[in-house]
Amino acid sequence: MKIKFISGKPHYYDDNGEEIHEGDTVLMNGKEERVYLTQDECLGTDATNPKWIENGRAVPCEYGIYPFNYHDSVVLVRRKANEVSR
Secondary structure, rough: EEEEEOEEEEEEEEEOOOEOOOOEEEEEEEEEEEEOOOOOOOEEEOOOHHHHHHOOOOOOOOOEEEEEOOOOEEEEOOOOOOOOOO
């Protein structure tokens, strides 16, 4: 993962140099994860227990978002549905 700051805002790139955006799906730690945007404009993955979401005990991101950091190994799997593939 690479994080570049452009005009003071972070831009995230996967291990292959593809830019990652909110709503994209990435492969991280062997699992596909949806990418979310935090209130302070960082990207990351849902911190809520997936079993709780499945059982209706919680909703996605109810317990926060784990922000990406430089040490994460992330590969873009697919872009969000409303963005045209390149």
